[in-house]
Amino acid sequence: MTALPLLQTPSPGLKIIVAEDSDLQRLYLCSLITGLGFQAIEAKDGATALDLLARTGAEIVISDLDMPHLDGVALTRKIRALELDQYVHVIMVTGADDVAMRDKALRAGVDDFISKGSSTALLKARLQTAVRLINHAGELADRTRIIKATNDRIQQDLRAAAAAQRALLPDLHDDIMGFRVASAFVPSAIVSGDMFGCFALNDRKLGLYAVDVSGHGVHASLLSVAIGYLITPDYFRTHAFDAQGEPDLARMVTALNDRFSASENDAYFTMICCVIDRVTGRLDFCQAGYPAAVYVDQAGCAVPLGDGGFPVGMFRSATYENNVHQIKTGAALVICSDAAAEAENPAQEIFGTARVRDIARTFPERGVDDIPHAIVRALNVWRNGEPLEDDLTVVALERKNTHDTHHNI
Amino acid sequence: MIHTTTFDNGFTIIRPGAARLTAANAKTFKDEVTDIINGGANRVVIDFKNVSFLDSSGLGALVGVLKKVGHRGELVVSGLNSDVQQMFRICRMDRVFTVYKDVETATQSMAEFQ
Structure with a gap:
């Protein structure tokens, strides 16, 4: 410059x-x-x-x-x-x-x-x-003119960076292998520290992850983009399965932790990653400091899955756990970054995980497609129109009835 | 931004002087606590009694000072409200930090294990 x-x-x-x-x-x-x-x-x-x-x-x-x-x-x-x-x-x-x-x-x-x-x-x-x-x-x-010109250029650079970052994120309003997937992504600054992905790993397994880098803004977004480029379907295939070919998400998170614990600064990220079998509905997941995913059945009964885990890149010695849950046909999984639960209203009350769960519970009436935006709308009302202070990611996924898709065997 | 009280028995009580420990003040918090640790404080209680909210940057700063103390001393936390406790649980920080319900319990317990 x-x-x-x-x-x-x-x-x-x-x-x-x-x-x-x-x-x-x-x-x-x-x-x-x-x-x-x-x-x-x-x-x-x-x-x-x-x-x-x-x-x-x-x-x-x-x-x-x-x-x-x-x-x-x-x-x-x-x-x-x-x-x-x-x-x-x-x-x-x-x-x-x-x-x-x-x-x-x-x-x-x-x-x-x-x-x-x-x-x-x-x-x-x-x-x-x-x-x-x-x-x-x-x-x-x-x-003043120079400051304005410099500021304009920085804003322009940031918008270009945000567009590049957006291009990395999937446009999730789609059917993938018999799963109906919908998402919402609301950065708190122009660029964001959140990253997520959802893709087919083979003809039976779906890979899904969401990452939230600590802090927000440019610093966090650089790390989130690096993670976005790193975690590909290939990365899942080589790191998220054990020698027998069984899902081992803790192995993948451990590999990421080894890689990102080297830095001396306080940057770290929380994540959740999942492998779902489209035939059996078996969900294998590892939760690394990310809020618990919410499982909602067809009757609207919602339960959080998992009881936490260490963030990634914070402690080199951290160990991670594999968890398993069954996703029934017609049930859904809702993943939501902590920006939702931590959002404060003008009276400085936080939105809380219970309210997120209450919205997830409306899945049978609303349909999976509307869940992410229902959360965004509720937060907008909660904050009286004020923008969120942290980056928000919501991914909702429904395991559809098998006869809904030609992919099933 | 922090308020520090040092006692004759070697305890240093640190209270963040803000109700919210976030990206906006996490670095200042970390720098100031680091100065105190570098100044020789090795039995430190960080009291969150007046802190209502801790975000990911705040947690990063807290872990940063814990690492700074390392084996040279002891750093514990007290007075976490239910939201901060919930965050500690999800991130497993309850396995990393010794958490006490208040400063008195913290100092009593630390004195017993002297």
Whole structure:
């Protein structure tokens, strides 16, 4: 990323509008100003001055107080109301020290005063002050512009990264091997620390995993994308089965733990991974700090599966357990990241696992397709429309009736 | 962000000065506790009595300081509310940290096993 160059700072030579109805006084001021190296622009009344200001981009106005059409104070008000990109420094020429008039002029937005008949030295000093302020304002505007341009570029990069990350995630509204699978993914920042996948491992087994990297934002998303590229169907086939070809998800999680425990920082992730046999409905899974999956039968009876497990990448010596559950035909499995249970409402109550389970329980009426978005909607209501503070992933899967799919034997 | 009380008998009680230990303050928490450990504190109770919520970053920081203490001393936690306890259970942190219901129980128990 290259720094944008600062614009050249304005120097004497910059334009000064002289608003003065007296020809003699105007000519006198203009010759003084030109003599000081500025470019003087004559305006014989306030209305002309305003018109010239918009057309010339002048940054200093020296205005008489009493003028026909638009007097000095009214002219100043109009200048301030224009809200121009550049700040216009207004110097009022007054006849005498009239405190009440000066108060009124200051309130209208006048910056400085000089008395009629002031010396060239005094005028020069006033203009130098004005130039200093204009330079300062210009530098600030440049910095703001650079910060905005840099920020725009970072946002653009993040959106590109988010699109790349999204492309890694499956679009789960589909039938895979006789399972109906639906998902929802709501990153809390532009990029996310969540990752999940669901795919056929062979003609009988379905592989499913969800990962939640600790923290969120860019740092977490880099790790989640790395994990997304690592955990492929091939990775499942080579790591998630034992020597006899039986599912051994703890083996896969142990391999991941070995790989990710090396780093010295506090980054770790929680995960759940499953292998489901489409013929027998046998679910083998390993839970590594990820919230328990919820099993819901056709009657709407919901139970959490598993009693926890160490996160991955936290302790090299951690051991992991295999769990088994039977998924009956017509029953469903709901996996949901902790962003749901931990979501707080305006009264700072957490949503809790019981509410997640209550939504999972509505699966028989709602159908599996609507479960992920029902959870998203409920969280939106719970948070009164406020975005979640953590990345949310929901995957719901139904083992369909065998006659529903031509894949079955 | 942490409040520390050190007792003559060698105990250091640390209380996070925030109701939520999250990504927003986890690093500060870890750095400040690490300074105390590096300063020689080796019998440390981190009291979560006033902490209502701990997210994954907060847990990461807590494990980080536990690793920092290592075998040089003892670090225990106390005062976990039911939500934090639930998180400890799901992540098996109840097998990694010695958890006491409050500071008094923690210090009594640690003194007995001195």
